[in-house]
Amino acid sequence: MEYTINKLAKLAGISTRTLRYYDELGLLSPARISSNGYRIYGQKEVDRLQQILFYRELGVPLQKIKNILAAEDFDAQAALESHLSALLAKRKQLDLLIANVEKTIKAARGEVIMSDQEKFKGFLQKLVDDNERQYGKEARAKYGDESVDSSNAKVLNMSKEQYSELEKLTAELNETLKVAFEQGDPASELAQKACELHKKWLCFFWNEYSKEAHIGVTQMYVDDPRFTAYYDKIAVGCAAFLRDAVKIYCK
Amino acid sequence: MEYTINKLAKLAGISTRTLRYYDELGLLSPARISSNGYRIYGQKEVDRLQQILFYRELGVPLQKIKNILAAEDFDAQAALESHLSALLAKRKQLDLLIANVEKTIKAARGEVIMSDQEKFKGFLQKLVDDNERQYGKEARAKYGDESVDSSNAKVLNMSKEQYSELEKLTAELNETLKVAFEQGDPASELAQKACELHKKWLCFFWNEYSKEAHIGVTQMYVDDPRFTAYYDKIAVGCAAFLRDAVKIYCK
DNA sequence: TTAAACCATTACGTAACGTCAATGTCAACT
DNA sequence: AGTTGACATTGACGTTACGTAATGGTTTAA
Numbered sequence A, B: 001m002e003y004t005i006n007k008l009a010k011l012a013g014i015s016t017r018t019l020r021y022y023d024e025l026g027l028l029s030p031a032r033i034s035s036n037g038y039r040i041y042g043q044k045e046v047d048r049l050q051q052i053l054f055y056r057e058l059g060v061p062l063q064k065i066k067n068i069l070a071a072e073d074f075d076a077q078a079a080l081e082s083h084l085s086a087l088l089a090k091r092k093q094l095d096l097l098i099a100n101v102e103k104t105i106k107a108a109r110g111e112v113i114m115s116d117q118e119k120f121k122g123f124l125q126k127l128v129d130d131n132e133r134q135y136g137k138e139a140r141a142k143y144g145d146e147s148v149d150s151s152n153a154k155v156l157n158m159s160k161e162q163y164s165e166l167e168k169l170t171a172e173l174n175e176t177l178k179v180a181f182e183q184g185d186p187a188s189e190l191a192q193k194a195c196e197l198h199k200k201w202l203c204f205f206w207n208e209y210s211k212e213a214h215i216g217v218t219q220m221y222v223d224d225p226r227f228t229a230y231y232d233k234i235a236v237g238c239a240a241f242l243r244d245a246v247k248i249y250c251k
Numbered sequence C: 001t002t003a004a005a006c007c008a009t010t011a012c013g014t015a016a017c018g019t020c021a022a023t024g025t026c027a028a029c030t
Numbered sequence D: 001a002g003t004t005g006a007c008a009t010t011g012a013c014g015t016t017a018c019g020t021a022a023t024g025g026t027t028t029a030a
Helices: A005-012 A016-025 A043-057 A062-070 A076-108 A126-142 A144-156 A160-183 A189-202 A211-223 A225-232 A238-249 B005-012 B016-025 B043-057 B062-070 B076-108 B130-143 B145-156 B160-183 B189-202 B211-223 B225-234 B238-249
Strands: A039-041 B039-041
Touching: A005 A016, A005 A039, A005 A043, A016 A039, A016 A062, A039 A043, A043 A062, A043 A076, A043 B076, A076 B043, A076 B076, A160 A189, A160 A238, A189 A211, A189 A238, A211 A238, A225 A238, B005 B016, B005 B039, B005 B043, B016 B039, B016 B062, B039 B043, B043 B062, B043 B076, B160 B189, B160 B225, B160 B238, B189 B211, B189 B238, B211 B238
Parallel strands: none
Antiparallel strands: none
16 A cells, blocks of 8 residues: 555654654655655555654654664564553553542542652653663662662652662661760750751651651650660660650750 | 752652743742742642643643643642543553554564554544544544644633533523524524624634634534534534534634 | 752753745646 | 646744753752
8 A cells, every 4th residue: 555645644643744754864764756756655664654653652762763673683573572561561650640640639638648759659750760671670680789679669659769868868867866865965966966867857758847746756756666666776765865855956 | 848949850750950941931930939049849839740740741731731720710629530531541542552562463473464544543642432532533634633632621621610601601602593593594693693602612622713713613513423413403404504604704 | 178969040952843935736626 | 728725845944841061159968
């Protein structure tokens, strides 16, 4: 079957400008030019255009598509398989976003509470996306640590970057708190700095910070044995020390 | 919680450039500017950004997003519901595309044969409804993608207030048209008033009105059995009558 | 205190087309 | 035979939504 530019455009649901542009780029040249100068596309071009649109749908730049299709070791069959898995991944992400909207609706009704982090779940994040695609399975096999990290980050609904920032902050908080505790004065400058770090740390999980809540949560550290155990691992009595320091900090 | 530009960008998975650009457009201004000139974003801005990204995900131009959010009768709840249905539609389309790839793989193996038409299934941003898909496609081909797409977006984001006004207008249009039709003269004052009401009615869906488009759409009422049926329910021959009246109205 | 990390503005660059404008070609009516 | 209207061509400039310096002030960590 042969197609003029308009026929092909309508078939594929794109504009004639797009086809001329693809010709200009050398991405999709017509099979031949008829005597009157019209572009005539054939079967091969139809199939190539389909390939191009698959890639375009996945956000691959046209120049890159050109390179991919031009590569001598290009395997159409393998490409299709990879399209398939990419599209399935895209659907997964879309499901995330749908869940996000559903939850946002509930949150607006006051039925649930949403963290700021959650609010941006499901939007395509370029960095994560790129990393995943570039390294894929190989990186995962190589770096065991990172896979643990990213799974943690997933639980907390954070990006890897955010998670590592949290880890850094946690370490700093613990260190500061330890030294301040050894000095023994909840009003000391260092203890107050620990409070500030703790506030920052809390803000990773909270949308709205308030002094009352800050005091409340540190009191809970003392009352709830699970939290007490965590903070007392730094030093016995540390949970109570933090509570006292925060009381001063929030005064 | 307050965020600097970098914090918010990381939270939302976008670039700081994007946030500055949105500020420049007046689409998302910071809550305040700190003494050192830094942009500071608050809770309200976080939520607004989420809204913006929902729209952006659906391909709505930033200027349009701005208008939508600025509309005094903007209904956040209704907008979320419309996001949801739009995303579900997108997932349906994605499923189509996935089916396309799967079939293409089979076709490459020689297991099935694919028509050229089938090869481009799933790429178009078609309407969800099966019935509407066919007519939507026709309208697209005839009157351009933009007017159809934007009319959909407009319908989806209509507030209850707007909707009831539309209903009222529809009733008035139908009544006027009916009486004018019974009088039989497309040039009559009443028929011309019907045209004006019809124009008003169209402007509920169109961003830009033109005489050509007005004539075009009434011609479509005659050509398209679905629309003909609708207008002929008022009175047989009514679709053609409206077209004739509009031709005079736009002259 | 000195580097690193962030912030600002200004301004030019870009991808993937959209949108004229000017002109040529072709099939179909009148 | 002439006109109309749909469709084709090649420029060439416009647009959207940012990316990417360049240049310089500010805050934080070592």
